[in-house]
Amino acid sequence: MAILAVLGLLVALLLFVRWDRRRIAREATLATKPLAVIRPELDSARMGSRICVGVAAVFGLLAANEWTSPSPRPYRGRWSWLKELAFQILGPAGPALLWAAAAVFLLLLARSIWRHTMKRPSDRWL
16 A cells, blocks of 8 residues: 555656646746736635645545555554544544545635636636
8 A cells, every 4th residue: 555655646746747847837928918917816826726636635545545454543643532533433434534534625625715716718727
């Protein structure tokens, strides 16, 4: 499962590099357009939604890892009380469902940010 997690992170890195190259190329072409006045707000909202999607992907990988190979009890660490609570309420799949719920929450937050922000004609989700 560790290999799958590493491969997932490498794919995420590849997608980030691809997105960053496109962002840099777009900034060079958008500098002369009149939309440059409101661009900082657009860029910060777009960046916020993309960060939420990225963190949600990491939480999704953690949920898949917890589902396939559950952590042994007793849980240790700063958030062990939350994992223990999830285990007590939801059973053995509780910690995995906790990670999955966090991923879904962040995806919904990203969608909300994206839907309530002005868009340029060239904007896409990612």
